[in-house]
Amino acid sequence: MWPVSLPIAESDEDYDWDWDWDIADKIDWIIHHITGGFKLYATKGWGGLLQAKTNGTGAPRASHVTEGAAAGSSGRDHVLGPALPRSSSRVVSMMIDTGTTGPLFDALRADALTSPDQLAELYSQPNPNALRKETDHLTEQTRALIGCSSLVFIGSADAEGRADVTPRGGPAGFVSVLDERTLVIPDATGNKRLDTLHNVLQTGRAGLVFLIPGRPTTLRVNGRACVSARPELLEQLTPVGKPPVTALVVHVEQVYPHCPKSLMRAHAWQPEKWVSADAQPASAEVTLAQLNLPGLTVEQVEEAERESLRLRYE
Structure with a gap:
């Protein structure tokens, strides 16, 4: 069995997703009382953990997995685990019993879907317009959207299929x-790992998601890619006042305006819905844990991060 963290919802809105409990006939839910609280066992894998809905008999709806819940009962505001205070965003420790030992991923992969036919059994067909609105070129409107965007996420993979996404x-x-x-995307000063550029050198492919702060819809662009150091091109790319060292050039093959549901569900542009800074691990704390260097302190990491931004924010 493996412990798994599940974010706790603060309201019905947080997990009011169109998942159907009827689909979960593959999921065997067993609620087991342990140490004054509940542990959840999903014998058929991770997919059913957020598919439960309240049915009055103890099957908890995902939107009812909330903080401050009374452990050991059913219905609204019940947490799968010991009761937690509402002082901050927390996660609930859960257990998944796959009936096997070894790495959790391997156990869950054992009965994972492997064919498009299996997906077709679970999902209905897309709306025809969801297919029709994909084009192989930029329109005047999508060009305008890119002109308004200040943030793009770039997906790439190396020759062995190891994927990476970077902002x-x-x-x-x-x-x-x-x-x-x-x-053309200028390569601004960064950590010099060059993960995206190395991937593009190997595979010549990239996928982009453009965001506009405050706007819930996004724009997906996929296509062939290359890394250019051509001076006459770079001289025209000066968003921070000087030409970049290189630029990522993308030949557009797919353009798709993406619906707003994901950012709406995330309350991405609603500050009043965000997790408070006090409830989040500090950036320096995360970095310190990742580095795992004896003698290094949070204060030293904080200073290094401030200095890095001061010198390289361009």
């Missing part, structure tokens, strides 16, 4: 549209 930011319009099939 790129700048003033609105920092990504240049050369024509209806060509985008």
Whole structure:
């Protein structure tokens, strides 16, 4: 059995997703009373953990997994685990019994879906317009959206299929549209790992998601990619006042305006819905744990991070 963390919802809105308890006939829910609280066992894997809905007989709805719940009972505001205070965002420790030993991923992968036919059994067909609105070029409107975007996430993978997603930011319009099939993203000063650039060198592919702060819809662009150091191109890419060392050039093959549901569910642009800073692990704390260097302190990491931003925020 493996412990798993599940975010606690603060209201019905947080997990009011269109998942159907009827689909969960593959899930065997067993509520087991342990040490004054409840542990949840899902014998068929992770997929059913958020598919439960309150049915009056103890099957908890995902939106009812909330803080401050009285452990050991059924209905609204019941947590799968000991009661927790409402002082901050927390996670609930859960257990998954897959009936096997070894790495959790391998156990869950054992009965994972493997074919499109299996997906077709679980999902209905997409709305025809969801397919129709994909194009192989940029329109005047999607070009305008890119011109308003100040943040893009770049997905790439190396030759062995190891995937990576990284953000790129700048003033609105920092990504240049050369024509209806060509985008250029300047490579600003960063950590010099060059993960995206190395991946593109190996596979020549990239996927982009453009965001506009305050706007719930996003724009997906996929296509071939290359890394350019051509001086006459770089000289035109000066969103921070100077040409970049290189630029990522994307040949557009797929353009898809994405619906707003994900950002709406995340309350991405609603500060009053955000988890308070006090409830989050500090950046320096996360970095310190990742580095795992004896003698290094949070204060030293904080200073290094401040200095890094001061010298490289360009």
